[in-house]
Amino acid sequence: MQRLDLSLGSRDCSKCSVHKPYSEFVTVRARGRVQPSAKCLACFRVDNRAYYHANPDKEKQRRIVKYAKSTDTRQEWRKKNVSRLRALGALRKRRVRHATPPWANIPAIYAFMRACPVGYHIDHIIPIKGQNVSGLHVLENLQYLPASANISKKNKVIDEVLTMYPTCLIRN
Numbered sequence: 001m002q003r004l005d006l007s008l009g010s011r012d013c014s015k016c017s018v019h020k021p022y023s024e025f026v027t028v029r030a031r032g033r034v035q036p037s038a039k040c041l042a043c044f045r046v047d048n049r050a051y052y053h054a055n056p057d058k059e060k061q062r063r064i065v066k067y068a069k070s071t072d073t074r075q076e077w078r079k080k081n082v083s084r085l086r087a088l089g090a091l092r093k094r095r096v097r098h099a100t101p102p103w104a105n106i107p108a109i110y111a112f113m114r115a116c117p118v119g120y121h122i123d124h125i126i127p128i129k130g131q132n133v134s135g136l137h138v139l140e141n142l143q144y145l146p147a148s149a150n151i152s153k154k155n156k157v158i159d160e161v162l163t164m165y166p167t168c169l170i171r172n
């Protein structure tokens, strides 16, 4: 593929008419060549936002279709990787078992899990597989988190949390 060094050159934006370096444009393919777009990146953003506000239903529909497509891909991947998923599930179980101390109140943990509100996940405040420290699988280390927040949190730990819950962790 022909590459274009966007650090070189500049042009006028077709919309705002401001003369800007190529680095402030997006690359497009036209007539077999890769070149900077006519509109600058800032103008693209303004236009995209305006389009979204003018066509909210169309955009919503587009997102639904996009999500459905990604769901299909995910399900196909799952079908092809059954053994891998099983191994991951087993690993997760082993980690939980390993992080459960003898004094953990198991019935209380199950009760907490059963009471989880719809749309929320059970989260280990200090992750049981943290980067520098690992939390315990005990009631004091569990919380409800909106599903989306849990996915973005992954295994990150915030320092303040560590000082708040000193009894819930093993240092790696």
Ligand SMILES: [Zn+2]
Pocket (backbone or CB within 6 Å): 013, 014, 015, 016, 017, 018, 039, 040, 041, 042, 043
């Ligand atoms: Zn512009």
